[in-house]
Amino acid sequence: MSGAALPLLAAVVVSLPASAAAPAPAIGRRGMVVTAHPLASQAAITVLKRGGNAVDAAAAAAFAIGVVEPFSAGIGGGGFALVYERIKGRTRALDFRERAPLGAERNLYLDNRGQVIPDASTTGHRAVAVPGTVAGLAELVRAGGRLRLAEVMAPAIDLASRGFVVTQRFVDASSGRLRDLEADPGAADVFLKGGKPYQVGDLLVQRDLAETLLQIATGGDEVFYRGEIAEAIAADMADSGGLITARDLASFKPVWRDPLSGRYRGYTVVSMPLPSSGGLLLLEILGLLERDRTWQRDYRDARTLHFLIEAERRAYADRAERLGDPAFVKPPTGELLAPPRLDALYRAIDPARRTPSLGLATAAGGRAESAHTSHLIVVDGEGNAVSLTFTVNTPFGAAVVVPGTGILLNNEMDDFSAKPGVPNAYGMVGNDANAIAPAKIPLSSMAPTLVFRDGKLVLAAGSPGGSTIPTTVLQIVLNTLDYDMDVAAAVAAPRLHHQWLPDEVWCEPYALEPETRRALFARGHTLVVREPWGNAMAVRVLPDGRLAGAADPRGEGAAVGY
Numbered sequence: 001m002s003g004a005a006l007p008l009l010a011a012v013v014v015s016l017p018a019s020a021a022a023p024a025p026a027i028g029r030r031g032m033v034v035t036a037h038p039l040a041s042q043a044a045i046t047v048l049k050r051g052g053n054a055v056d057a058a059a060a061a062a063f064a065i066g067v068v069e070p071f072s073a074g075i076g077g078g079g080f081a082l083v084y085e086r087i088k089g090r091t092r093a094l095d096f097r098e099r100a101p102l103g104a105e106r107n108l109y110l111d112n113r114g115q116v117i118p119d120a121s122t123t124g125h126r127a128v129a130v131p132g133t134v135a136g137l138a139e140l141v142r143a144g145g146r147l148r149l150a151e152v153m154a155p156a157i158d159l160a161s162r163g164f165v166v167t168q169r170f171v172d173a174s175s176g177r178l179r180d181l182e183a184d185p186g187a188a189d190v191f192l193k194g195g196k197p198y199q200v201g202d203l204l205v206q207r208d209l210a211e212t213l214l215q216i217a218t219g220g221d222e223v224f225y226r227g228e229i230a231e232a233i234a235a236d237m238a239d240s241g242g243l244i245t246a247r248d249l250a251s252f253k254p255v256w257r258d259p260l261s262g263r264y265r266g267y268t269v270v271s272m273p274l275p276s277s278g279g280l281l282l283l284e285i286l287g288l289l290e291r292d293r294t295w296q297r298d299y300r301d302a303r304t305l306h307f308l309i310e311a312e313r314r315a316y317a318d319r320a321e322r323l324g325d326p327a328f329v330k331p332p333t334g335e336l337l338a339p340p341r342l343d344a345l346y347r348a349i350d351p352a353r354r355t356p357s358l359g360l361a362t363a364a365g366g367r368a369e370s371a372h373t374s375h376l377i378v379v380d381g382e383g384n385a386v387s388l389t390f391t392v393n394t395p396f397g398a399a400v401v402v403p404g405t406g407i408l409l410n411n412e413m414d415d416f417s418a419k420p421g422v423p424n425a426y427g428m429v430g431n432d433a434n435a436i437a438p439a440k441i442p443l444s445s446m447a448p449t450l451v452f453r454d455g456k457l458v459l460a461a462g463s464p465g466g467s468t469i470p471t472t473v474l475q476i477v478l479n480t481l482d483y484d485m486d487v488a489a490a491v492a493a494p495r496l497h498h499q500w501l502p503d504e505v506w507c508e509p510y511a512l513e514p515e516t517r518r519a520l521f522a523r524g525h526t527l528v529v530r531e532p533w534g535n536a537m538a539v540r541v542l543p544d545g546r547l548a549g550a551a552d553p554r555g556e557g558a559a560v561g562y
């Protein structure tokens with residue numbers, strides 16, 4: 001895992017212009033696909049060429065990601081999708097996020113002295129929440145696709161049975177989880193080669209996964225939740241101290257939700273509602289930025305960045321205090337985004353000084369996470385769009401593969417607050433609102449986003465990165481809409497992040513020029529340079545209707561025009 005703090009190179013860093021590393025965007029006239037892996041992008045293009053629409057192609061890409069980027073996302077995990085149907089002029093949100101098993105309880109990861117048991121919520125069968133990806137993708141295709149599930153899944157089945165060539169990201173992810181992968185015979189069997197990590201250039205064939213995908217393609221999601229696959233998952237859980245039962249699987253249902261939308265400088269920003277905090281964070285921060293009367297159209301301006309940091313600090317404090325599964329905690333969305341409240345938050349920002357985080361609320365924080373989880377975007381020739389983020393949470397999830405199925409299971413239970421104030425893998429803290437309860441959905445930060453102007457789609461974006469997801473998406477929105485960067489430069493531009501706790505501004509290398517750094521220090525900020533994070537994908541609809549796509553240069557993704 002990356003995300004480690006680098007020493008602050010205050011005196012030696014030479015700042016680069018934001019666009020220095022950005023290649024030109026890919027251009028499409030009849031469609032655009034952007035995913036985290038070239039083979040998944042190709043799967044989506046194949047499905048578009050066979051007459052599929054954006055929904056079919058997005059589902060095809062998602063199934064393919066589960067094969068070629070299994071450490072990030074797959075059928076053992078869950079996620080969220082925004083679906084824009086141009087003819088109807090509407091956007092819907094599908095929540096196929098994992099749920100806690102019915103046998104889970106609040107103190108699941110605490111020892112008898114009330115302390116959090118290390119690794120209990122991240123590794124092994126007990127860390128697994130009920131997977132939602134298969135139900136979600138099947139529902140997307142049923143509700144909005146044009147092809148049959150089997151047609152949509154064909155490229156993924158092909159990739160699993162023929163194999164794909166392992167890349168450096170795979171090697172890094174599996175080396176980082178080597179001990180955990182070794183400990184699970186199912187995982188070692190699939191993801192290690194004679195007990196050692198696969199090397200760059202090796203062919204990884206996943207025969208069991210191909211068979212599982214084939215069963216789903218022919219029998220539908222029913223097979224996964226009530227049939228043979230459900231039986232295999234429940235049996236493995238029972239054997240290994242896991243909590244998921246046949247009843248948990250049989251009762252899983254994805255939920256269509258109204259997306260969260262808000263205005264920003266004449267645009268309508270549409271993103272994910274609770275149980276993801278992603279949309280709320282994005283809209284709260286944008287709401288505060290829009291109130292900044294001395295705002296400069298310059299992404300390097302220290303005063304503007306100070307304001308951005310202070311806005312992020314306040315929105316993330318709200319996340320920790322108030323947010324959780326809306327089925328368990330009354331959603332405070334309207335209250336948090338109410339204009340008088342945003343006015344008051346804005347007025348409380350001191351332009352000359354940081355507000356210490358612990359003055360806003362109380363808890364403790366931790367570390368960052370890089371780029372596991374996967375975002376993908378498809379825009380088709382009719383102007384329909386899907387922006388989808390899904391995950392198994394940290395690299396290789398719980399590091400558990402259900403024997404004989406090839407299914408790698410998530411560790412999404414770690415997104416709950418195991419104990420108030422104790423940070424999770426992303427350094428995120430929470431309290432009662434995000435405490436564990438049976439069938440509850442852990443709070444997410446995923447933020448698949450679509451932006452419209454005068455009813456027309458102008459931008460789609462999303463990223464992995466745990467707690468950094470909303471600020472990564474935010475910066476792509478600001479870079480394209482406010483700072484007029486093309487979409488590739490907007491995605492490549494170095495990032496900044498503040499998440500309330502720890503009270504630090506995380507900066508990618510070269511994010512700040514020395515003068516800007518000094519000005520932020522002078523306002524009381526602690527700046528920490530970290531390894532680059534995120535693996536964002538974005539599509540811009542150009543004024544002439546062409547589609548410009550960009551995959552993050554931090555990853556190995558591909559934008560392919562059609």
Ligand code: DON
Pocket residue numbers: 369370371372373391393394412415443444445446463464465466467469
């Ligand atoms: O739902 C969430 O917010 C996290 N489980 C997402 C994990 C993630 O982005 C991992 N990438 N670094």
